[in-house]
Amino acid sequence: MSSPTPPTIRLQIEFSGGLELLFSHTRKHTVNLPSTVPNSTRPADASYLILYLRDNLLKERPELFEEKGTVKPGILVLINDTDWELEGEGEYELKDGDEIVFISTLHGG
Amino acid sequence: MAPKSCALCKKARAMLKRPKTGQQICRDCFFFVFETEVHNTITEAKLFSPGDRVAIGASGGKDSTVLAHVMKTLNERYNYRLELFLLSIDEGITGYRDDSLETVKRNQQQYDMPLKILSYDELYGWTMDAIVEQIGRKNNCTFCGVFRRQALDRGANMLGVDHIVTGHNADDIAETVLMNIMRGDIARLGRCTSIVTQGEDTIRRSKPFKYAYEKEIVMYAYFKKLDYFSTECIYSPDAYRGHARAFLKDLEAARPSAIIDIVHSGEAFEVREEVKATQKLQQTCQRCGYMSSNTLCKACTLLEGLERGMADAGITDRARKRLEAEGPAPENLRTIPFFRPTTTPGSAASTVEVAI
Numbered sequence: 442m443s444s445p446t447p448p449t450i451r452l453q454i455e456f457s458g459g460l461e462l463l464f465s466h467t468r469k470h471t472v473n474l475p476s477t478v479p480n481s482t483r484p485a486d487a488s489y490l491i492l493y494l495r496d497n498l499l500k501e502r503p504e505l506f507e508e509k510g511t512v513k514p515g516i517l518v519l520i521n522d523t524d525w526e527l528e529g530e531g532e533y534e535l536k537d538g539d540e541i542v543f544i545s546t547l548h549g550g
Numbered sequence: 551m552a553p554k555s556c557a558l559c560k561k562a563r564a565m566l567k568r569p570k571t572g573q574q575i576c577r578d579c580f581f582f583v584f585e586t587e588v589h590n591t592i593t594e595a596k597l598f599s600p601g602d603r604v605a606i607g608a609s610g611g612k613d614s615t616v617l618a619h620v621m622k623t624l625n626e627r628y629n630y631r632l633e634l635f636l637l638s639i640d641e642g643i644t645g646y647r648d649d650s651l652e653t654v655k656r657n658q659q660q661y662d663m664p665l666k667i668l669s670y671d672e673l674y675g676w677t678m679d680a681i682v683e684q685i686g687r688k689n690n691c692t693f694c695g696v697f698r699r700q701a702l703d704r705g706a707n708m709l710g711v712d713h714i715v716t717g718h719n720a721d722d723i724a725e726t727v728l729m730n731i732m733r734g735d736i737a738r739l740g741r742c743t744s745i746v747t748q749g750e751d752t753i754r755r756s757k758p759f760k761y762a763y764e765k766e767i768v769m770y771a772y773f774k775k776l777d778y779f780s781t782e783c784i785y786s787p788d789a790y791r792g793h794a795r796a797f798l799k800d801l802e803a804a805r806p807s808a809i810i811d812i813v814h815s816g817e818a819f820e821v822r823e824e825v826k827a828t829q830k831l832q833q834t835c836q837r838c839g840y841m842s843s844n845t846l847c848k849a850c851t852l853l854e855g856l857e858r859g860m861a862d863a864g865i866t867d868r869a870r871k872r873l874e875a876e877g878p879a880p881e882n883l884r885t886i887p888f889f890r891p892t893t894t895p896g897s898a899a900s901t902v903e904v905a906i
């Protein structure tokens with residue numbers, strides 16, 4: 442059974458602090474994310490985005506990015522320039538045009 | 551989620567949750583509290599005196615880049631009257647240090663501070679690339695660590711500075727506390743949390759970011775759009791530190807105060823006198839004049855091993871004996887230039903002003 446192309450939301454994604462090395466050595470990406478989690482009615486949230494990025498955009502060493510359904514400890518996430526800890530972390534419901542930044546703190550100082 | 555307002559100014563929108571306190575604060579309040587806490591660390595430990603010449607150990611990475619920015623800001627805001635310099639060590643690692651040095655050179659322009667770069671090549675006659683080519687990837691971090699420590703002191707001496715500040719943050723210190731506990735290294739455990747260290751005739755070193763969380767340093771760099779370089783050293787899989795770091799980050803995720811708690815625990819360990827007594831007395835190296843606990847300093851021993859094609863000589867006692875059995879060092883052996891500590895004009899010792 443084929444389904445019609447699901448509606449998507451357009452997100453600006455940025456990787457830095459060394460994380461860009463895992464994503465084709467590219468800092469900025471535009472991602473069209475399905476607006477609901479496949480096979481469910483759950484709206485796309487930050488947790489889904491992390492798994493989506495791991496499966497669709499990441500090129501190497503997934504264990505340095507994702508762990509237990511969220512980002513590996515030591516990776517900071519900003520949603521529209523705000524610490525995602527103030528936005529509900531993985532439960533934040535994404536909107537069209539959101540800018541999500543992932544910064545690794547694990548690389549040398 | 552409705553935007554929350556800042557817990558400090560009650561006006562602007564909160565943009566960051568502080569790991570130390572859980573407070574939700576806005577960008578401007580964050581800059582202010584972060585800088586003020588570093589200022590408090592500096593004043594409580596009386597790190598500087600007016601007129602001090604201070605070198606910032608600059609790697610181009612996040613910590614030292616933020617440190618340079620904050621030191622410049624505080625020096626102006628609180629009139630510390632410090633002369634600030636950037637000091638970088640070029641280990642000679644292609645594709646790693648050459649890129650990060652470009653960042654340091656941009657920092658020099660942005661912060662308007664004199665920059666001194668000292669390379670392993672000019673000091674020891676060897677780059678890390680050449681060392682790894684000869685010895686492989688075992689023990690290369692030992693060479694790099696010993697060479698860097700001496701190079702920083704010598705670079706500081708060339709600049710005529712009294713003091714080196716480094717970007718070590720609370721996470722780094724907590725990590726070191728854990729590693730020293732796990733290794734049973736009690737002597738180091740007692741020392742690793744001190745904010746200032748000073749050997750016999752080496753330059754004072756201190757850590758103004760001792761209580762600053764890595765998360766906040768990275769957020770500060772991000773919000774200020776500071777220019778830094780981030781990649782792992784291509785030769786350094788320090789597996790042990792890597793595990794300690796991953797463990798610490800897991801702890802932090804469960805309880806953000808864990809990092810500062812571990813730093814405080816480390817501070818609470820006092821080294822008993824018997825343990826201290828086993829640390830060797832300091833003298834100066836016969837060959838290069840640098841401080842040493844033996845007749846030859848660690849760098850000279852390592853360098854002799856490299857030059858004579860027996861790189862293990864500086865690592866294990868057995869290899870050292872094998873080297874000695876081959877006879878004394880040849881006359882024409884390449885050595886490190888002799889270290890002559892300079893006394894600086896107007897250094898802290900000659901001023902009577904109170905410490906900041």
Ligand SMILES: [Zn+2]
Nearest residue numbers: 556559576579
């Ligand atoms: Zn505020």
Ligand SMILES: [Zn+2]
Nearest residue numbers: 835838847850
């Ligand atoms: Zn020596």
